[in-house]
Amino acid sequence: MAYKLYYWDGIPGRGEFVRLVLEETGADYVDIAREPDRQGRGTTAMLKLLKDGDGATIPFAPPFLKDGDLLISHVANILFYLGPKLGLAPEEEDLRFVANGLQLTITDFVAEIHDTHHPIGVSLYYEDQKPEASRRSSDFLSERLPKFLGYFERVLRQNPKGAGHIVGGRLSYVDLSLFQLVEGLRYAFPKAMRSYEENIPGVIALHDAVAERPNIRNYxxxxRRLSFNEAGIFRHYPELDRAS
Amino acid sequence: MAYKLYYWDGIPGRGEFVRLVLEETGADYVDIAREPDRQGRGTTAMLKLLKDGDGATIPFAPPFLKDGDLLISHVANILFYLGPKLGLAPEEEDLRFVANGLQLTITDFVAEIHDTHHPIGVSLYYEDQKPEASRRSSDFLSERLPKFLGYFERVLRQNPKGAGHIVGGRLSYVDLSLFQLVEGLRYAFPKAMRSYEENIPGVIALHDAVAERPNIRNYxxxxRRLSFNEAGIFRHYPELDRAS
Known part of the structure; x- marks a missing residue:
């Protein structure tokens, strides 16, 4: 039975970290909210499920994945579940917890990236919090971006199985998520990334290797691949970008 | 061999969600950073480990747990690992992913609670971001706090095994984390909680039941139980609090 992915239509957002795994492995899946509104598909079906008064496992927010009767929320949780089934998790069980820790570090980073344009509240527009966004982005580019990306570079270099992958000796879902991070940051903060990328050659080489994988290239x-835009997590507001 | 917990001394913070699990189950553990600085203990030892140039699994930040050679970062990941070993996870494997999704919702909520007093940057003091903190807290209390707590209340009520636990039919680590959430929110936002708690009787009853458990009461x-204070995640700044 096909996996059902539920995520907002029109933005890559957090759903994209899951899509990359499904696409790389050629898994059978339906991107529910991007389908027409009928027969349990479409955005209407997704919103209905979130309001379900009987469901025992209603998620707080998209993305979530349905596999048969099981409903799983949160990117890192979905990937922890799918990884071993689709051959994109480390084989050793211990390393699966290391992979999950790295994925949760990406989760934290993504939340901070989102808050560069929404430091005050998700219920407000960017236009209602521009001065605060400017201040937060400045702190983000000088402190947080180098700290997170520098960390991933260091973990790559220290991988005993080689710097070709962030954990273990073969491709994992965390590698695919790092690819997406670089893509999103290049879109949102092109100036900052142009000046900073020379400090993270390992991360960039990993990004490039993922982009060349046949299934990813086709995708x-x-x-099916949605463009970044100013409704998503990675937004390009030139006034928030500067050399890092 | 005893579990080694690594977290900043002096604040309950994120480490407390792990401590509650270790205390409830009477597990053998050492709270490394709260020990004197010698023989691989103390804050110095924790910082040394974070800078380790050889370690394959260096975490981004505390808390992390060491079990033998395995180093596990992030609260939700640590609890996902410890839960089944200590009998505080659901027995059915499917429900373990539901528990993890709920724990990650708590993770998101905790990050938003932290950002009420640090909306601009963790590298700045609260005093350097007071106007922004005031605006963010106002949005948090009117929009986010009711949304998150209302969600947990709904999940409790819809639990097919009964509203005594948030997932499954017996105590899990997620119940203990919800207890801590209520404790922290009462400390940080007493006015808001006093006016809002009548909307979440199930969550409050669960909190009270956890507080009465013999091991938790002793703890x-x-x-060993640290007080909340203005260096942690849950901070009481009266100027940020108001009836919700």
């Missing part, structure tokens, strides 16, 4: 060229 | 009365 990126397809219309 | 809360011991000097």
């Amino acid at each position: 990126l060229a397809s219309d | 809360l009365a011991s000097d």
